[in-house]
């Protein structure tokens with residue numbers, strides 16, 4: 001039986017995870033065989049065991065086929081030393097699992113096209129996928145630190161990619177493009193950085209194995225511009241860790257709310273980590289206001305990529321779309337004057353739709 005580990009984390013994490021649990025309970029009631037465990041991460045890890053990625057959690061992760069994580073971080077832990085900050089828990093679990101491929105789909109939902117900061121015609125029908133490398137780059141490169149040099153402090157980090165790391169993430173992007181519109185745009189900063197020069201050379205070499213996929217290269221500053229100028233020109237965007245972090249937040253705004261976007265982080269054997277791309281939103285935590293849809297859609301991605309249940313993933317996506325089409329809106333996706341649904345109401349509405357779809 002597949003093992004799934006739930007890590008609710010901090011801020012709005014427990015509230016949105018509660019909705020994911022309702023979805024999982026419903027699927028299990030319909031015969032999905034799953035063993036579900038729970039653990040602590042981030043600030044919750046610091047509070048319970050003194051570190052953001054506790055040993056007890058690491059032990060559970062080692063047995064899991066998939067990990068579903070809500071979000072980490074909050075004021076309470078902001079002044080801790082860097083290695084105890086909640087975000088370190090996130091980086092540690094990604095590295096520990098070795099989930100090097102972060103998939104961030106960005107799909108416009110037509111009923112929400114008014115919510116986007118861009119004109120309707122620019123985003124209607126938008127469907128792109130960001131393939132972000134997740135366990136390398138300046139996030140993990142050595143040396144790093146803050147040191148005294150000639151009487152002042154110097155901060156430094158290392159942007160670093162090996163050919164192996166570039167090759168394996170490029171393959172993921174080309175494979176993904178094959179199942180989509182057969183086009184990969186690789187993002188780099190090769191006019192300035194050696195690391196990017198190697199990135200471009202290796203991606204170009206990998207593309208020889210995918211003659212059916214069109215490859216283009218784009219500098220990251222231009223990509224940031226094109227993403228809001230003509231986002232529909234993109235199919236698969238292939239990026240390193242840092243550029244992907246920035247571009248995926250930018251891209252999330254195209255859909256109207258970051259509260260709608262799930263992500264999958266996977267490795268070759270299918271084990272994966274699934275999280276919404278948004279943060280822990282401490283300003284609205286505990287108020288039953290957060291949008292649980294990115295979390296619920298992350299359950300969908302988990303079913304597709306780690307649990308071999310693509311049909312259930314589709315049903316979850318359909319249920320979410322139906323709820324949005326019914327007009328249910330949490331505050332982040334509501335227009336002025338629209339009635340606001342709570343986190344619980346949204347979760348329950350998705351379950352009600354899903355229940356119907358499962359009965360078909």
Ligand code: IPM
Pocket residue numbers: 087090091245277
């Ligand atoms: C993300 C987040 C994380 C990242 C932070 C919280 C460490 O911004 O998942 O995009 O930078 O990867």
Ligand code: MG
Pocket residue numbers: 245246249
């Ligand atoms: Mg980010």
